[in-house]
Amino acid sequence: PLSILDHSAVSQIAPMRTHRHLNSLFSDIHLLILSFLPIEFIYQNFLEPRDASQAQRQFTEEWRRKFARWIQSGIFFRIREKPAFVEVIYEPNTSTEFVSLNDHPHNGYPQLFHDLAELYRHVHSAVSQQSQPSARSFMRRLWDTSLAGYSTRTQYGRLAHSFEQFSSVIKLIKSSWKLDSIIQNAPCFSFDKELVLLSMKRNALNLQWASEKLRNDPLVVRYAVSLEGAALRYASRDLRGDRETVLIALREMGMALQYATHELRSDRELVIAAVRMHPKALRYASRDLLSDPDVLLAAGSSVFGEYLPQMLSESRKFIRLAISRNINALPHASLQLRADRELAHESVRQFGPSLRFLSAELRDDESIVRTALRNDPCSLIYASDRLRGHKGIVAQAVKQYPSAFEYASDSLRSDASFVLGMLKIDPFVFEYACPSLSANREFVKIAMKECGARVLLNANDALKDEYELIHLALSLDGKFLLRLLPDMRTNRHLALVAVKQNVEAYRLVPDSLKVDRExxxxxxxxxxxxxxxxxxxxxxxxxxxxxxxxxxxxALQFASVECQSRILGSRLNGRKDHRDGYTGG
Incomplete structure (x- = not known):
């Protein structure tokens, strides 16, 4: 494989100068790996044999044309200025000259050579040349191994044998980032328990590349599924039927239940463990367990819509247990149970918005609605029309969460006296008042005087620019200056009103007015x-x-240096004059 050879190594260990070598390389070999070697180098070393006969030149010319077609097809390319390894399969007995390497049954073999060669290049630079063969020797060994055993997967054993003397390479494999790729592409290493365990530590799904013996090893498989439950998929059938192994996998990933044997999918304890981790794992349980109350309770209300039988939806005991574990269980109860006062109280006490699933009669029950509001004030939206117009109910919700006023009835949101009372709780409630009130100038003035300047922020847009209302707002809160439009902030009179109400408003005064003497x-x-x-x-x-x-x-520290000198100098002179005029007593 040319992809593992540098220029000098190609010249030394693969001097393809004769017809026999060319025929061996290009006609018999099925798997050819080409790297981005310079085109001139390929021609010089492979396609222009020196002292060749006419027949050899004719054979070489044929392959020169093949190379030319490959080049024109874009097979030679670069990625980020680094050699990009291109896989090409040549099948002389078929009409298709090139087949995707990924579809070839021996696609892992060349990648393995590349990985090992890269490993050796790294390790060779860090060890003594006396204890380690040279890079050229290592490449030659790879080349010889490839010529001896490229055809079938059973020949991978030759590779392991050829690397016996390269002990440091094997050591490097154990700690290399290439370990996953090597385990995947070299069955000879898939029998090595230590390498497989190291590989699974990085990715438990590498169990799929382990040998059949290791995939039937309880210790190896249990280690894999403890890291990634989905690794159970690659365990042997015996271990996929082993209760302890499957339980370990389910505790890590509930959906691993799909890889267990049919017998274990009927195991109540295992199914409960699976659905607790992932409710959707219930789809892989046996049919007998789909209506089991304990299994459904463990899975939770998210599966009730699909799996809850009518018998359980009408069971008061089951629904009560379901509500105590998951507040979303109430929608799956029967209509009769949704009208149960005791269940209703328990439900809204845990989750106020579950009020929406109760019967119309209970949503009009003041006691139940108040209980729901204590849990979530916005549950007011699900109360009956009558209770959304109840002043006491609405006031309770607004005191807890002012924005809940949005769900009050139209009659209350347009009631001036009631809205004024709500504004005292929070002026921003005015945002949800009836438009007829927010546009009422006199009501806004009264509300501002009683509840503060912030009322103006949620008044009708036409009122927000009125000079009189802005003047009133600034007289109530100088910092309201921040809320004004830029052209209003430059108004000297408004700025003066603001700082007279609160001197801190000076921070908000535009620079042009910060020098105003008054x-x-x-x-x-x-x-x-x-x-x-x-x-x-x-x-x-x-x-x-x-x-x-x-x-x-x-404050003297903030004056200019010159001003400080003048003030301090005048004070010193004043003291000196006082001493000169003193006559003693």
Whole structure:
């Protein structure tokens, strides 16, 4: 195989210079691996034999044309500037010249050579040449082995024998990233228990490449299925019928039940273990167990729709147990049980939205609805129309979760006094009020005064831009300035209203207004430390800085250096004048 040979190795160990060698290489061999060797190199070493006779030249010309067709067909290519190994099968006795390598019964053999050659190249660079054959010797051994045993899988034994002296290669195989590929492509290694176990540690499904003897070994198979339950598929029939082995697989993957024997699929304990891991594994259980209450309870309500028999859907005891384990079991109960008051209480206590599956009579029961709301306030949506218009019921839901007001009846959402009460709980409730209220200017003003400026955020869009309402909002909450549109923020009067209500609103004032003297003076008189937010022109203004330090002396640190010098200098001069005028007593 040329794919494992470098240029120098080809010249040394495969000097195809004669008609006999060419015939042996190209006519008899069925499996030919070609790598991206330079075309000139192929011609020089294989297609232009020196001192050849006319017959030899004619034979060579025939293969030159084959190479030309292969090249034109794109068989020679590169991937990321690295040699790309191209598999070609030549069948002289068929009309099809090229067959996909993956369809060939011996497709693993050339890949094995490539893997081993790559391994040896790595290990050879790390060991002493005295204890290890040269790379050229190793390649020659691979070449000789390929010529001796390329045809059948039984010849793989020759490969193992030919590598007896390459002990370091075998050691490297055990720790190599190529291990999976080697186990897959070399049956001679599939009998090695240690190599198979190492391979399964990386991928338990590599059990499929193990020998029949190892796939019938309880220790090997149990190790594989403990890592990946699906590996049970590749165990021998005896072990797929072994209860302990199957149980180990099911504890890792419930769907592995499909690979167990028919007898074990009727085992109640094994089926329960499988459906607990994966409810859909119930499809592989025997027919007798499909109506078993314990099996169905273990699988859960997700399979009730497909497998629950009518007899169990009408069983109060079964449904009660199912509800206690899974709140989604109620929809599969009979209509008679959905009208059971005791079951209804248990169901909505665990999961409020299960209220939707109860009978109409129970969804109109105040006690049951209140129980559902305590678990999930949004369960209000499943209550009867009468209870969704009940002020006490709706208030309970809104107190727990304000957005539940969305599910109140239209009559309550348009009730001004009731909506005002809900706004006191949370102003954002106004988002779900009736449009006639959110567009009512007088109601919005009253609501803002009683419940805060945030009410305006969910008012009708036409009211959000009204100057009077914005002025009111800023007088109630200066930080409401953040909610205004950019053109409204630049309004000096609104900015002044905001900082008078809350000096922290100065953070939200646009830069053009941060130098406004009236705004700055008001801010610094109430919080001198906000000097650090002021522009440099303010920090250099001695009169404004003095206002700040009168409120908080530590604000001086935020003044400019020049301003600090002027203020400190004037204070020192004042003290000196005071000492000069002192006469003593």
């Amino acid at each position: 705004i700055v003076e008001h801010v610094l008189r109430h919080d001198g430390m906000l000097l650090w937010l002021c522009p440099k022109s303010v920090q250099d203004d001695e009169s404004l800085v003095r206002i700040a330090i009168e409120q908080n002396m530590e």
